[in-house]
Amino acid sequence: MSMEFEVPPGIGNVDQWRTHCRRIRARAEDFLADRLSLVETARELLRLAYWAKVGGDPEFQVFRMIDTETRFLPVGEVRKYWAPEALEREDVQIRATEATWSERARYAADRLVERYQWTLPRNRRLATRRETPRPAAGPDQAPHS
Numbered sequence: 001m002s003m004e005f006e007v008p009p010g011i012g013n014v015d016q017w018r019t020h021c022r023r024i025r026a027r028a029e030d031f032l033a034d035r036l037s038l039v040e041t042a043r044e045l046l047r048l049a050y051w052a053k054v055g056g057d058p059e060f061q062v063f064r065m066i067d068t069e070t071r072f073l074p075v076g077e078v079r080k081y082w083a084p085e086a087l088e089r090e091d092v093q094i095r096a097t098e099a100t101w102s103e104r105a106r107y108a109a110d111r112l113v114e115r116y117q118w119t120l121p122r123n124r125r126l127a128t129r130r131e132t133p134r135p136a137a138g139p140d141q142a143p144h145s
Contacts, residue, residue: 005118008053018119020052025116028109038098038105039075042066045112059108059115066101070094 011017027044030036036044042063049055055064073090074082082090 010053017052020048021054021116022119024048024052024054025113025119028112028116031109032106032113037075037094038066038101039070039073039094041105041109042070043075057115059111062101062104062108066097066105069101070097073097 005021007014007017024045027036027041027048031038031041045060045063046055046067049057049060049063054060070093073094074087075094079087
């Protein structure tokens with residue numbers, strides 16, 4: 001699907017909405033490439049889905065169930081504040097959750113990458129625009145602003 005989504009009702013800043021949609025795709029890709037854990041992916045995707053007003057889509061339901069089961073578990077930066085013994089205990093629950101949900105989450109993430117692939121061309125255009133140096137102003141030209 002290369003067509004852009006229709007902007008949901010209630011979105012006031014379309015550029016920000018597109019940014020959230022690009023990030024949904026990027027976080028799903030991060031998960032599929034094992035750069036982001038299952039629990040971190042669920043938390044991040046739900047936050048982005050809320051801001052993009054797409055949380056009702058079926059792919060997000062899987063991540064909502066994962067988040068519900070793992071909301072209390074230490075993941076990410078908060079782990080540095082936990083005692084090692086407590087982390088060991090909670091890591092057992094994290095591994096069990098990953099074993100239970102991994103296959104469904106990977107399927108949902110793959111669907112999100114596919115659904116949000118329309119964001120990729122825009123993403124490439126933005127990157128190209130940032131990387132292209134501006135020509136220097138000649139003596140008879142005003143500098144670019």
